[in-house]
Every structure is written in structure tokens, then in C-alpha cells.
Amino acid sequence: MSFLVVHSLEMHYGPLRALDDVSLTIEEGEFISLLGPSGSGKTTMLMSIAGFNIPTAGRILLDGQDITHREPEDRNFGLVFQGYALFPHLTVAGNVAFPLKVRKWGAARIKKRVDEMLALVGLENFADRKPRQLSGGQQQRVALARALSFGPRVLLLDEPLSALDRMLREQMQTELRRLHRETGVTFLYVTHDQQEALTMSDRIAVFEKGKIVEQGSPARLFKSPTTRFVAEFLGENNFVKGSRANGQWQAFGTGFVLPDARDGGDDVAEATLWLRPGDIGFGQGREGDISFTATVEDFVFGGTQSRLTLRLKTGEIVFASIAADLLPDDIVGSEQTFHARRDAVGVLK
Structure with a gap:
């Protein structure tokens, strides 16, 4: 009881x-x-x-x-x-x-x-x-x-x-x-x-x-999180549009496969995916990571972590929180490669 x-x-x-x-x-x-x-x-x-x-x-x-x-x-x-x-x-x-x-x-x-x-x-x-x-x-x-x-x-x-x-x-x-x-x-x-x-x-x-x-x-x-409200309310989050065909997702301007625990399991013409700013890394990343290119539109120094505003190839805006010492000078306006672990990306059901 x-x-x-x-x-x-x-x-x-x-x-x-x-x-x-x-x-x-x-x-x-x-x-x-x-x-x-x-x-x-x-x-x-x-x-x-x-x-x-x-x-x-x-x-x-x-x-x-x-x-x-x-x-x-x-x-x-x-x-x-x-x-x-x-x-x-x-x-x-x-x-x-x-x-x-x-x-x-x-x-x-x-x-x-x-x-x-x-x-x-x-x-x-x-x-x-x-x-x-x-x-x-x-x-x-x-x-x-x-x-x-x-x-x-x-x-x-x-x-x-x-x-x-x-x-x-x-x-x-x-x-x-x-x-x-x-x-x-x-x-x-x-x-x-x-x-x-x-x-x-x-x-x-x-x-x-x-x-x-x-x-x-x-x-x-x-x-x-399984709802957008919780994904937004429990810390900052990025939301992008995506689609799934033949088991592969298209989002962030690139294609990738998600782990079973993250994948919705069914092909969909449109879905919302999320990725937290702190889970975006600078550079190519490791084998198996999702890599995507984006234009850096703004950079705000924040001490240990700095905030970047990124425009994806899709035109969508996302934010990244990255250690400033990992970033090159004069990064604003440049096109750079970023990455994220596949298990850091979620799908809202």
C-alpha cells in the first residue's frame, strides 16, 4: 500500500x-x-x-x-x-x-x-x-x-x-x-x-x-522529457523541425540515426526534435556523433561557458554553450562545424 x-x-x-x-x-x-x-x-x-x-x-x-x-x-x-x-x-x-x-x-x-x-x-x-x-x-x-x-x-x-x-x-x-x-x-x-x-x-x-x-x-x-512544456521548463532547450524516413532522421541540416531509446520508431513527415545548448560541441566530434555546419551569428562571453547563436543550414536558430577557450578568435560570421552525441537529441512525442 x-x-x-x-x-x-x-x-x-x-x-x-x-x-x-x-x-x-x-x-x-x-x-x-x-x-x-x-x-x-x-x-x-x-x-x-x-x-x-x-x-x-x-x-x-x-x-x-x-x-x-x-x-x-x-x-x-x-x-x-x-x-x-x-x-x-x-x-x-x-x-x-x-x-x-x-x-x-x-x-x-x-x-x-x-x-x-x-x-x-x-x-x-x-x-x-x-x-x-x-x-x-x-x-x-x-x-x-x-x-x-x-x-x-x-x-x-x-x-x-x-x-x-x-x-x-x-x-x-x-x-x-x-x-x-x-x-x-x-x-x-x-x-x-x-x-x-x-x-x-x-x-x-x-x-x-x-x-x-x-x-x-x-x-x-x-x-x-516527452512534452515540449517540460523540455522548455526544465532548463533551456533548442527545438528544430525534423522528419524520419527509412529509419533515418533529417534535422539540423544533416541526416543521422538515433538510438532506440530516443527514436520514435515510426517514419514521420514532420516532428520536433530537441537538443540542449550545453550538449552542442565545437568541431567534428567523435565517430558516431551527429555533425552539422552552422553560421555563428553572435558570441557572448560568459566566463567558463560562452553562448553562441547559430544559424543552421535550414535557416533555424539554435544556441550553444561552449567553453570559450575552445573557440577561435573572430568566430562571429564564420561557418563552423559543430557536433552532438546522438543520445543527447530527443524527439517530442
């Missing part, structure tokens, strides 16, 4: 379908990210699981028990918001202790648990400080310690790092992965940040217009 199951969930606000027949199965101990643009339904889904939204239709099951209409406080779920929601008049220790006092834990047990949680998030020396005396990252650690303090079955996180600057956000991503490993709690994480989801998740469910359009491991979704 699966741990947490969302079955055919719907949420209607008049004619608007915030959730449209959404189903998701979550195993105990997983780190699942709900990823999508604003308004795609991911937070509505999280709030329904938390019990703050009563869905129009569908069911939510925990260990086989229907909790669709159970009150939030009876679900034993922790919740971390984007805005921390700390009590400003309480100390760090007081904030972490609050859910334990609500549950009527004894004083000695509370003290022991608060000490454990502050050590877990590295704030054992900040117990007597007020939230206003902490940095944003420290406040978020307090919010995490508080949400985990009572041993929730599931930790629900709604864009918890979006208010932090880039460096601190990356540090907190590492911290969240560590907390997930050390606690073993099931994490359900809402974000619109693709890199965040790719970095932390065991699985990702990608939302668009109230539906889950694809779900799978970060590597599978990034390397083998």
Missing part, C-alpha cells in the same frame, strides 16, 4: 479549474517536488493535502485512510511557509517549543526535543535570540526545526527559499537535503525554481494549468 495517495483531485473556483483530475502517489520517505509556473496548481495541491482546501472532487489517502475532509491539525503534517511565520515575541527555543506545548508535552520532554532540533539545524547557540536578531537563513532554519519538532508524517514546504538570495538559497538546498536524509520524513516541496527541484528531489511532478503533465526522477525529466 502506498503511503500518501492523491486520487483524481479537483478544485474549482467557478469556471476556473485550479486542479483538474490530478493524481499522485508518494512513498514514505520520498522527497517530491511540485514544480510549475505561478498559477499552475502546485500550491493549491499542497494546501489540499495540508487540509486548508477542501477539494471539489477526488480523495487524499494516508496509509489507506481517507483524510480528504480531516482537519489540518488532525493530519500530523508539518508546514513551512515562504514567509517563515515565526512568532516575533518568542525566542528561537520558544518558537520550536510552541507545537510541542500545544500537544501538551511535558516540560522536560520539550526541553530535550528543542535542544535536539536546534542542534539538527545548527542553531544550538541561538536559543535565546528573537527572530528579528537572526538572518533570513537562520529564521528559515528555525521554521524548519519547529515544523519537524513534533515528528510529522509529512513535511509540506511552500516555496520556503524564494525570499533568500541566490548563495543562501543554494546553501539551504543542501541543508534541506541533509535534513531529509537525517530525519527520514517525507518531504513535499512546492517550487517554481527548476534548478531547486532538480537539485533536491527524488521525483518531480511538473504542473501546467492545473494538471500534472509529467512526473519522474530529475534525471529522467531533464534528459528525456
Whole structure:
């Protein structure tokens, strides 16, 4: 029996379908990210699981028990918001202790648990400080310690790092992965940040217009997306037109055969192929690679990787991300040879 199951969930606000027949199965101990643009339904889904939204239709099951209409406080779920929601008049220790006092834990047990949680998030020396005396990252650690303090079955996180600057956000991503490993709690994480989801998740469910359009491991979704939306949303991508006849593809102004795992299997007069900028190399490449020529229309230096704008023989524009030290001077305006591994090219079905 699966741990947490969302079955055919719907949420209607008049004619608007915030959730449209959404189903998701979550195993105990997983780190699942709900990823999508604003308004795609991911937070509505999280709030329904938390019990703050009563869905129009569908069911939510925990260990086989229907909790669709159970009150939030009876679900034993922790919740971390984007805005921390700390009590400003309480100390760090007081904030972490609050859910334990609500549950009527004894004083000695509370003290022991608060000490454990502050050590877990590295704030054992900040117990007597007020939230206003902490940095944003420290406040978020307090919010995490508080949400985990009572041993929730599931930790629900709604864009918890979006208010932090880039460096601190990356540090907190590492911290969240560590907390997930050390606690073993099931994490359900809402974000619109693709890199965040790719970095932390065991699985990702990608939302668009109230539906889950694809779900799978970060590597599978990034390397083998099956919809254009996911191919575009999970990192930059190039899209070109192609056709397949007698088992051979024509695209990028050249002909090639794709591996079985990438090939659609049927001849088609028109299809969309994709290739990420970082998978385009300069020069002929190795035996078996796809080689094509293109005119370099623009070059932007980007430090380790530079960005090239290429016009293919077909007239289509693609972008490449290539180490600057591999490129000749005055490359703009010249016709050059580029290559890509055959398994880096995908076909949208």
C-alpha cells in the first residue's frame, strides 16, 4: 500500500479549474517536488493535502485512510511557509517549543526535543535570540526545526527559499537535503525554481494549468522529457523541425540515426526534435556523433561557458554553450562545424 495517495483531485473556483483530475502517489520517505509556473496548481495541491482546501472532487489517502475532509491539525503534517511565520515575541527555543506545548508535552520532554532540533539545524547557540536578531537563513532554519519538532508524517514546504538570495538559497538546498536524509520524513516541496527541484528531489511532478503533465526522477525529466512544456521548463532547450524516413532522421541540416531509446520508431513527415545548448560541441566530434555546419551569428562571453547563436543550414536558430577557450578568435560570421552525441537529441512525442 502506498503511503500518501492523491486520487483524481479537483478544485474549482467557478469556471476556473485550479486542479483538474490530478493524481499522485508518494512513498514514505520520498522527497517530491511540485514544480510549475505561478498559477499552475502546485500550491493549491499542497494546501489540499495540508487540509486548508477542501477539494471539489477526488480523495487524499494516508496509509489507506481517507483524510480528504480531516482537519489540518488532525493530519500530523508539518508546514513551512515562504514567509517563515515565526512568532516575533518568542525566542528561537520558544518558537520550536510552541507545537510541542500545544500537544501538551511535558516540560522536560520539550526541553530535550528543542535542544535536539536546534542542534539538527545548527542553531544550538541561538536559543535565546528573537527572530528579528537572526538572518533570513537562520529564521528559515528555525521554521524548519519547529515544523519537524513534533515528528510529522509529512513535511509540506511552500516555496520556503524564494525570499533568500541566490548563495543562501543554494546553501539551504543542501541543508534541506541533509535534513531529509537525517530525519527520514517525507518531504513535499512546492517550487517554481527548476534548478531547486532538480537539485533536491527524488521525483518531480511538473504542473501546467492545473494538471500534472509529467512526473519522474530529475534525471529522467531533464534528459528525456516527452512534452515540449517540460523540455522548455526544465532548463533551456533548442527545438528544430525534423522528419524520419527509412529509419533515418533529417534535422539540423544533416541526416543521422538515433538510438532506440530516443527514436520514435515510426517514419514521420514532420516532428520536433530537441537538443540542449550545453550538449552542442565545437568541431567534428567523435565517430558516431551527429555533425552539422552552422553560421555563428553572435558570441557572448560568459566566463567558463560562452553562448553562441547559430544559424543552421535550414535557416533555424539554435544556441550553444561552449567553453570559450575552445573557440577561435573572430568566430562571429564564420561557418563552423559543430557536433552532438546522438543520445543527447530527443524527439517530442
